[in-house]
Every structure is written in C-alpha cells, then in structure tokens.
Amino acid sequence: MMKESLIILGVAGAVQALDKRQGFNQSIPASTTLDGTAIENPTAYATPFVLNVEDMWDLLIGPVATAATTTTVSPTPVPSSSLIPPPPLYYSPFPTGAQHPMEPKNESWSFPKDFWWGVAGASYQIEGAAKADGRGPSIWDVLSHRVAGFIHDNTTADISDNNYYMYKQDIARVAALGVKAYSFTLSWSRIMPFGRGPVNEVAIAHYNDIISTCIEYDVIPMVTLFHWDLPLALQDTYGGWLSENIVGDFVAYAKVAYAAFGDRVDHWFTVNEPIVFCNDYPLPAMYFKNFSIPNAHQPFLCGQSVLLSHSQAYQVGKAMMPNATISYKNNGGYKIPQTNSSDDALAVQRAWDFNEGWFSDPIFLTGDYNAAVKAYVSSFLRPFTASEKQTILGSADSYAHDAYTAQFYFAPDSGVQACIDNTTHPLYPTCANTSYTYSAQDGGWLVGAAADPLSPWLHKATDWLPAFLHYLADTWAKDLPIVVSEFGFAEPFESSKTLLQDILYDPIRSSYFHDYMRAMLMAMSEGVNVVGCLAWSLYDNYEWATGFSAKFGMQYVNFTDPALPRYYKASFFEYARAFEIYQEK
Numbered sequence: 151m152m153k154e155s156l157i158i159l160g161v162a163g164a165v166q167a168l169d170k171r172q173g174f175n176q177s178i179p180a181s182t183t184l185d186g187t188a189i190e191n192p193t194a195y196a197t198p199f200v201l202n203v204e205d206m207w208d209l210l211i212g213p214v215a216t217a218a219t220t221t222t223v224s225p226t227p228v229p230s231s232s233l234i235p236p237p238p239l240y241y242s243p244f245p246t247g248a249q250h251p252m253e254p255k256n257e258s259w260s261f262p263k264d265f266w267w268g269v270a271g272a273s274y275q276i277e278g279a280a281k282a283d284g285r286g287p288s289i290w291d292v293l294s295h296r297v298a299g300f301i302h303d304n305t306t307a308d309i310s311d312n313n314y315y316m317y318k319q320d321i322a323r324v325a326a327l328g329v330k331a332y333s334f335t336l337s338w339s340r341i342m343p344f345g346r347g348p349v350n351e352v353a354i355a356h357y358n359d360i361i362s363t364c365i366e367y368d369v370i371p372m373v374t375l376f377h378w379d380l381p382l383a384l385q386d387t388y389g390g391w392l393s394e395n396i397v398g399d400f401v402a403y404a405k406v407a408y409a410a411f412g413d414r415v416d417h418w419f420t421v422n423e424p425i426v427f428c429n430d431y432p433l434p435a436m437y438f439k440n441f442s443i444p445n446a447h448q449p450f451l452c453g454q455s456v457l458l459s460h461s462q463a464y465q466v467g468k469a470m471m472p473n474a475t476i477s478y479k480n481n482g483g484y485k486i487p488q489t490n491s492s493d494d495a496l497a498v499q500r501a502w503d504f505n506e507g508w509f510s511d512p513i514f515l516t517g518d519y520n521a522a523v524k525a526y527v528s529s530f531l532r533p534f535t536a537s538e539k540q541t542i543l544g545s546a547d548s549y550a551h552d553a554y555t556a557q558f559y560f561a562p563d564s565g566v567q568a569c570i571d572n573t574t575h576p577l578y579p580t581c582a583n584t585s586y587t588y589s590a591q592d593g594g595w596l597v598g599a600a601a602d603p604l605s606p607w608l609h610k611a612t613d614w615l616p617a618f619l620h621y622l623a624d625t626w627a628k629d630l631p632i633v634v635s636e637f638g639f640a641e642p643f644e645s646s647k648t649l650l651q652d653i654l655y656d657p658i659r660s661s662y663f664h665d666y667m668r669a670m671l672m673a674m675s676e677g678v679n680v681v682g683c684l685a686w687s688l689y690d691n692y693e694w695a696t697g698f699s700a701k702f703g704m705q706y707v708n709f710t711d712p713a714l715p716r717y718y719k720a721s722f723f724e725y726a727r728a729f730e731i732y733q734e735k
C-alpha cells in the first residue's frame with residue numbers, strides 16, 4: 151500500500167518533490183528579489199533556498215555527537231547474577247538473621263491474568279543516533295543544540311541511551327524481569343525527515359525490527375506516534391501545531407505507521423500529553439521561524455490542531471486496524487481541594503477544565519470544549535464544525551492517563567470570580583492556585599515525599615491514587631477501560647550519587663512503585679477497570695529541559711562509559727514483585 155512513495159529520493163530531490171505538493175510554498179512569493187528589482191517591503195520576501203536533510207543539520211543544528219557503537223548490537227542473555235532481587239523495603243527473603251515484619255498479602259486484591267504491565271520510553275529521550283540513516287532534525291534538536299540556557303545541564307540527546315543500536319539488548323533486559331509490555335515512540339522525523347512527503351525506508355525497517363524483537367521476547371509492543379519531537383521542517387514551514395496544516399500531515403504520517411506496523415501492533419497512542427507540549431508554545435523566540443501569533447493564543451491553537459489530528463488519525467486507524475486499541479495520552483496530577491470551601495471546589499473544577507478537560511471533554515463527553523475553555527477561546531479559535539465534533543467525540547478506545555502524582559488546588563486570594571473578570575490576573579484564565587502541601591490548619595505537610603528538586607511537580611502521592619482513578623473512571627472513562635500510561639519517580643539527588651551500589655538502591659522510588667501498585671489494586675478491587683500500566687521509565691534517559699540531571703530510570707545507565715552499560719535498580723524488582731504476588735497465573 152505504501153510502496154510507491156516510500157523511498158527517500160536523495161534528499162535534494164525529496165525537497166523538490168515536496169515543493170510540488172500543492173500548497174507547500176503558498177505563502178512564499180515568487181523570487182523576484184533576485185532580479186534586482188527595487189522592492190517596497192523587503193520583509194515580505196522569502197528565500198528560495200532549498201535545504202536537504204544534511205543542510206538542515208549543518209545550518210540549523212550544527213555538529214552532532216555520535217556514539218561509540220553505531221551498528222546494531224546483538225543481545226547477550228542477561229546473566230542470572232543480575233536477576234537476584236535486592237532485599238526489599240518491606241520484608242526480606244534473605245536468610246541474614248535479620249528479623250522483618252511480614253507484609254501480609256491482601257487476598258481480596260488481584261491483577262487479572264490478562265492485565266499488562268510494562269515500561270515506557272520515548273524516541274528523542276532514548277534513541278540517540280540523532281543524524282543516523284537519514285533522520286531529519288526535530289524541534290528538540292534545536293532546543294538542545296541551539297537555544298542558550300534552555301537545557302539545565304547543557305546536554306543533548308545526540309547519543310543518550312543509544313537505543314537506536316542497542317534496542318535488542320534493551321528488550322531482552324526488560325523481558326528478563328517478566329515485563330509484559332514495552333511502550334516506545336516513533337520518531338516522526340526518522341520516518342519522514344521533513345514531516346511530510348518522502349518516507350525513509352531505513353526507519354521503517356528499524357521500527358519493524360524493534361517490533362519483531364518484542365514479539366520474539368513475548369513482550370507486547372505499544373506505539374506512540376508523537377512524543378514531542380516535532381519534525382523541524384513542519385515547525386519552520388507553518389508553525390507546527392500552531393497551524394491546522396499539521397492535521398493532514400499528521401494523518402498521513404499515522405497512515406504510514408499503521409500500514410507498516412499495524413499487522414503486529416494492536417496498542418496505539420496518537421499523541422503524548424498535549425497539555426504539556428501545547429503549553430510549550432510559544433517556542434523560544436529567535437530560534438524558529440517567527441509566525442507572530444499572540445503568545446496567549448498559541449497553546450490553544452495547538453490544542454485545536456491536536457484534537458483535529460488525533461481524532462482523524464483515530465478514525466483512519468480504526469478503518470485500517472479494526473481490532474486495534476487507539477487512544478491518546480493525557481496527563482496531570484489528581485487535584486485535591488485544599489479546603490472544603492465552595493470557592494476551592496470551583497478552583498478545582500476550573501483546573502480540571504483547563505487541563506485534562508481541555509482534551510478529554512471533547513473526546514469523551516461532548517465533541518467540543520467545556521464551557522470554561524470555550525468562554526476563553528471563542529474570541530480567537532474558530533468553532534468546530536458539526537462533522538469535526540462528530541469525529542472528535544468517541545475517538546478513543548481507552549482512557550490513557552499519565553498519572554504520576556497529586557497536588558492541592560485552591561482559589562486565588564481575590565476569589566475565583568474576580569480572577570475570571572480580570573484578564574491581567576496572573577492565574578487567568580484557569581484561576582486556580584496550587585500547592586504541594588496540606589493547608590496550614592492540617593499542619594502544612596507536603597502531600598508526600600518530594601522527587602528530585604529538578605522535578606518539583608512530582609511527589610509520591612500514592613495515597614490519592616484510588617480517588618484519582620475513581621475520578622477518571624466517573625468523569626471520562628465511564629465504560630471504557632483505563633490505562634495508566636505512565637507513572638514513575640525521580641529519586642531525589644540520584645545524579646549526585648557516585649557509587650554504583652548506592653545508585654542501584656533507590657528506596658523512595660521503590661516505595662513509590664510498591665505503594666502505587668497496591669493503591670491501584672485497591673481501586674481495582676472497588677471496581678475501577680484498569681487494564682494495564684506502563685512505568686516510566688525503562689532506564690535513565692534524557693529528561694527534556696532537565697537533561698540527564700533528573701533520573702526516572704528503573705535501570706541505571708552509565709553515560710560516562712562509552713559502552714553505556716545498563717544495570718537494574720532495586721525499584722525495577724519492586725515493580726515486578728507486585729505482579730509476582732498479585733497477578734493471577
């Protein structure tokens with residue numbers, strides 16, 4: 151089905167092929183400036199430069215680092231000495247003579263036999279091989295290479311975990327601990343170096359082999375189409391997600407992926423966390439083509455494009471793969487009213503409305519924005535047409551949520567309504583204040599143990615997970631299954647540890663996974679239909695603007711050793727243990 155269009159033509163040829171596509175250059179006037187004619191408004195004219203992939207790297211990104219290993223590594227079996235679990239936090243199987251109170255198993259809890267538990271990673275964060283095999287640059291190559299001060303520790307993900315070459319070993323290592331599912335992301339600009347047009351067969355072959363390797367190891371492959379690494383060409387051509395031009399391009403890309411992998415992949419996520427990547431707009435000035443759209447409008451223009459892109463990609467996917475589960479990944483912590491005042495309740499509701507509800511209300515409830523968002527956006531967003539609303543409504547087969555944490559919400563000092571009436575209020579338009587602590591009357595304690603200070607949004611708030619899952623089920627999922635599509639923890643100050651054995655012993659992350667799994671079991675025993683969960687992350691990786699300085703891995707990767715060796719941390723065994731104990735055999 152894809153064969154005819156799927157070869158990179160030689161990159162300059164590919165760009166010319168793109169130019170012929172209708173509309174690609176519609177905003178660029180003819181190059182009359184080159185004939186020497188005097189012009190009235192020089193800024194209205196555009197260059198006729200044609201950049202191939204190499205030019206884009208050279209001119210827009212600059213030199214890129216390459217790993218010591220640049221060929222696919224064969225997997226070596228995980229030695230049994232690496233599979234000995236640590237003495238766990240709550241009881242110990244070690245015959246040391248130490249005494250441990252037993253943790254009783256709750257016999258009324260269980261994970262059903264077909265419950266899938268897995269681990270997740272994402273293309274830009276783990277792959278490395280930035281320029282290999284024709285990959286085009288993404289906006290994150292600009293953010294990490296060019297934008298002064300953007301990355302906390304000045305690192306790039308040029309090499310990162312070198313998963314592009316080491317995936318066989320990576321899959322073997324997760325399979326060795328009994329993990330049932332591996333969730334990874336396709337790099338859009340690997341598959342389509344310009345985000346549209348020619349498809350790179352080498353990239354298709356690469357992801358095909360990841361999928362085959364999963365199947366060989368009896369691990370379910372789960373694929374996300376977009377996890378923030380937008381092809382740079384799309385950002386600089388029309389503003390990326392700011393423009394509805396992206397809808398057709400995203401759907402075309404999704405079709406290529408479904409056609410190539412849909413025979414073996416049943417679990418698909420379209421976009422990861424649109425609340426996060428839409429709020430990344432405006433991108434830093436001076437590094438991307440300028441589209442002069444008011445800053446405050448940009449996240450919502452992005453959101454509009456996401457709803458159209460996701461819903462159309464969903465419908466196309468269901469037509470091509472009727473048995474697939476397709477959804478998108480939402481995110482955000484549970485929102486706890488800090489007091490029982492009615493104004494705090496209102497603030498909590500507006501926080502749901504402007505975050506999860508921004509996408510979930512249209513997709514799961516009505517086909518359109520909720521009233522609070524609509525009141526805000528209607529002056530600058532066009533309304534959805536009736537047929538768009540129909541396409542959006544019901545465009546998900548599960549409710550997938552990246553459910554890491556919880557925090558408290560309360561009304562602004564002036565009250566919620568005064569904020570809504572004052573467009574210059576710093577909390578406008580959401581008009582909800584947040585805190586990580588209980589109220590002063592309740593002692594002012596933190597909601598739970600803090601993660602690394604570089605991930606200040608994250609606390610261990612597993613006590614709130616049952617309420618959280620009930621809320622998602624009652625509000626949006628209803629009869630649809632819930633997938634906890636990411637959860638995990640950045641062990642505080644892990645990057646300042648130096649001894650290997652110290653790094654591998656991660657007690658707060660271990661207690662996070664221990665308590666998280668039991669809280670999930672509790673909610674499931676109360677009737678919440680969670681069908682699977684994906685821990686973030688399979689190993690330490692590039693934590694976006696935090697670089698390598700905050701660590702979410704359940705495996706340590708020694709980034710200073712060119713061989714990039716991986717080691718299981720104690721938390722990985724803690725996660726696996728929950729299923730040894732509670733999953734029906």
Ligand code: PNW
Nearest residue numbers: 272422423426481482483552554607693
């Ligand atoms: C996720 N929150 O982002 C991303 O999908 C991953 O790429 C990232 O590495 C991981 O979490 C750890 O940060 C989130 O505020 C960003 O609730 C923000 C939130 C949750 C997840």
